[in-house]
Amino acid sequence: MPKIDEFNKKVSDLASTAGKKVSEAAQTAAKKSSDFMEISKLNKSISNEEETIQKLMTELGRELYEKYLKDELCDGSLKETCSWIKIHEQNIEEYKQKINEFKNIKTCPNCGEKFDTDVEFCTKCGSKLE
Numbered sequence: 001m002p003k004i005d006e007f008n009k010k011v012s013d014l015a016s017t018a019g020k021k022v023s024e025a026a027q028t029a030a031k032k033s034s035d036f037m038e039i040s041k042l043n044k045s046i047s048n049e050e051e052t053i054q055k056l057m058t059e060l061g062r063e064l065y066e067k068y069l070k071d072e073l074c075d076g077s078l079k080e081t082c083s084w085i086k087i088h089e090q091n092i093e094e095y096k097q098k099i100n101e102f103k104n105i106k107t108c109p110n111c112g113e114k115f116d117t118d119v120e121f122c123t124k125c126g127s128k129l130e
């Protein structure tokens, strides 16, 4: 049965070719995935470095700002940035004050004492707070 033998050989050749292709593809995929892992690791390293630089930049800025507050800063262009920081710090203070005002929104109708919103009765005169 030479024809069947020939056929079987062809099938087995095809199968081995296919098998080879699959394993090549698998190797390529494995390489790609390990490349991907390496790239991820390197990207992580980059963001770690960037984070460190950011922290040091902040520290640098804080040191300069403290010099500015002590009037020890000579560079005029840095002074401008520092004055902006000061304005924003003042804004924060204003916001904090407003928050405190909201917290102390309850005023005793009898004596005018201020209380936190969760207080029910005036501790000074005993009136019910609204």
Ligand SMILES: [Zn+2]
Binding pocket: 108, 109, 110, 111, 112, 113, 122, 123, 124, 125, 126, 127
């Ligand atoms: Zn009261």
